[in-house]
Amino acid sequence: KDLIFSRLRELLRRKAEPDWRGEEIGRPASPSCHHARILLAEDNAINQKVARRIIEKIGHHVDAVADGREALAAIEQRPYDLILMDVQMPVMDGIEATSRIREFEKGREERIPIIAMTAHALGGDKERCLAAGMDDYIAKPIRPDHLAGLIARHLPSQTDRRKEGSPVADAAVFDLACLHSRLDEDSSFYQEMITLFESDFPAKLAHMKQALGSDNLRNLIQIAHALKGAAANLEARRIGRIARYIEQSAADRDHGKIKNLLNELSLEFERFTTEAGRSLAEAATLDSSPYNMIPNR
CATH class of the missing domain: 3.40.50.2300 (Response regulator)
Incomplete structure (x- = not known):
């Protein structure tokens, strides 16, 4: 296993799960489904x-x-x-x-x-x-x-699905406040995980492009799935959403859509590195317990 994903599975874990059962059972049926x-x-x-x-x-x-x-x-x-x-x-x-x-x-x-x-x-x-x-x-x-x-x-209804049509719509580039509320660690821990993610991402992107070029969509699905999980653990929500769309598009063998999504993923990674660096730098300027001022969500 690659270092980034094994470390994330070991160190990043949710402290609580949402109580979704009651919401799901009583939800009214959507008038039309995809x-x-x-x-x-x-x-x-x-x-x-x-x-x-x-x-x-x-x-x-x-x-x-x-x-x-x-x-x-x-x-x-x-x-x-x-x-x-x-x-x-x-x-x-x-x-x-x-x-x-x-x-x-x-x-x-x-x-x-x-x-x-x-x-x-x-x-x-x-x-x-x-x-x-x-x-x-x-x-x-x-x-x-x-x-x-x-x-x-x-x-989800057709309306909900159309809202998800843009991989980055209504999703945060990087949510440090949510990450902290979930893990309650110090800035050095977050920086270590982000550094691992950023160092591993270029190879993952290259491997996905190679898999697309060789029509090895099964391998592409596996890489996208692992990237999706790592991004979710880091609250890199836009990257995670794009990875999910790549996974689905590969399962549907939609080569054109995969190519477009890989290009979007590359751009989104640049946004993530900028936003993560800015967020951590701002947090580091606070007191000795800087994250105490970050609101829980």
């Missing part, structure tokens, strides 16, 4: 075929796997907008798979919505799913209108 990429984890061949057909008729793309372990492998290969997870599966059940996904997501910007599929429409079973980190659940046999409503509820 054509999402959905991962379906279901071991029963007939149930899998039925669920796939319903999802495709709604207008989404579907990848299907037969157990939780295969689901974990799938999300490491490409990004998904939503997961439909059967609760009872061989090898690894949906509860354990969801717990592992949520553990993996700690410290990252993204959180994949997971909808449980269960034959047990009981209150206790629903609570068990939510406790594992699932966002919602649907009882089998699946009703198409019910599944369509749940998918719409947990996916």
Whole structure:
């Protein structure tokens, strides 16, 4: 592993997770959703075929796997907008798979919505799913209108997606206040992490360009995914957002969009180095406990 990413995983970690469950369960369905990429984890061949057909008729793309372990492998290969997870599966059940996904997501910007599929429409079973980190659940046999409503509820609307169309829209270049509120370290720690990030970035960018040129999109996805996680830990939000778009575009094999995003990423890195240097210099001019004046968010 490269030094920057191993160090960031070791030293930078979130101190708390947002309480998102209550917000997700009660959110009203969006009137229209984009054509999402959905991962379906279901071991029963007939149930899998039925669920796939319903999802495709709604207008989404579907990848299907037969157990939780295969689901974990799938999300490491490409990004998904939503997961439909059967609760009872061989090898690894949906509860354990969801717990592992949520553990993996700690410290990252993204959180994949997971909808449980269960034959047990009981209150206790629903609570068990939510406790594992699932966002919602649907009882089998699946009703198409019910599944369509749940998918719409947990996916961004077309309006939200258009707002995200510009990779840097509404995102901070570098948020030192948020970084400090999360980690509560001194300036030397932040400077060490930023120096590691800045020293490693040019090679990462070069490797992504090489991967694009050789059509090695799988490798490009892996590099972009690692960059996205490092940027999220440093609160380099614009870089993280662009990396996420590169990851998605590579999964969709959109070479032209990837090229444009790599150019934007290079420019955004220059903005980051300038902003990070300015923010740390300003903080260093304060008292011996300079970050006490930085507001928590």
